[in-house]
Amino acid sequence: AQSVTQPDIHITVSEGASLELRCNYSYGATPYLFWYVQSPGQGLQLLLKYFSGDTLVQGIKGFEAEFKRSQSSFNLRKPSVHWSDAAEYFCAVGGGAQKLVFGQGTRLTINP
Amino acid sequence: GAVVSQHPSWVICKSGTSVKIECRSLDFQATTMFWYRQFPKQSLMLMATSNEGSKATYEQGVEKDKFLINHASLTLSTLTVTSAHPEDSSFYICSARDQTETQYFGPGTRLLVL
Numbered sequence: 415a416q417s418v419t420q421p422d423i424h425i426t427v428s429e430g431a432s433l434e435l436r437c438n439y440s441y442g443a444t445p446y447l448f449w450y451v452q453s454p455g456q457g458l459q460l461l462l463k464y465f466s467g468d469t470l471v472q473g474i475k476g477f478e479a480e481f482k483r484s485q486s487s488f489n490l491r492k493p494s495v496h497w498s499d500a501a502e503y504f505c506a507v508g509g510g511a512q513k514l515v516f517g518q519g520t521r522l523t524i525n526p
Numbered sequence: 527g528a529v530v531s532q533h534p535s536w537v538i539c540k541s542g543t544s545v546k547i548e549c550r551s552l553d554f555q556a557t558t559m560f561w562y563r564q565f566p567k568q569s570l571m572l573m574a575t576s577n578e579g580s581k582a583t584y585e586q587g588v589e590k591d592k593f594l595i596n597h598a599s600l601t602l603s604t605l606t607v608t609s610a611h612p613e614d615s616s617f618y619i620c621s622a623r624d625q626t627e628t629q630y631f632g633p634g635t636r637l638l639v640l
Contacts, residue, residue: 446627457532457619458570458631465626504569513560514629516569 416441418507422518428525429497435490435520437505447488448506448514449479458504464488475499500524529553532624532632539610540640547605547635549620555600556622560629561593564617576603610639 417440420425427433439445446465450458462473479490488505501519508514529552539545549559549590557578562570571611574595575583582595609612615638
């Protein structure tokens, strides 16, 4: 069965520091992988996605993610966070016409 | 591009009434849309898959007679919560899937049933 694990429920980093949010997945075929961000009371915004090709994917707002098949991981990174990056981040896996399976989310807090 | 809207963003209703929520893909056509429910500090729970021109597919445990879904066009899906009760109060989010198999989400609708 498909599953997504985000091991960190809550992460706090200082503004300007680097960030890495972890995501591990279980999927029987080649996965489609996504990272979404949700601000309080809002819907989800797509940050980036991986379908195939280059395993390092660039997204919006300065985020990137790297697909590592051997580790079944799709970690999200940003070299320098801004206070506006404080939000909930969701990793999701799907494939083709399959529905998405979401992780539990990681809440990011930024210290000034 | 890839904008999805929801209306209303906020609704308060009395117990026993029905509430309709609209989900529109504004700049692309979506043969498939999805309806999710989100509880505070939790991830999204898929309620149903809405297919244009056919019946929705409901997830296990979701009452299809309680949550009516209609996908009448390639840009519009509606969710009607029938005979709403306080336990139906929640944040409802829709998404629309484009031709690249990417889901784009609406801003959500917060429902409060008194």
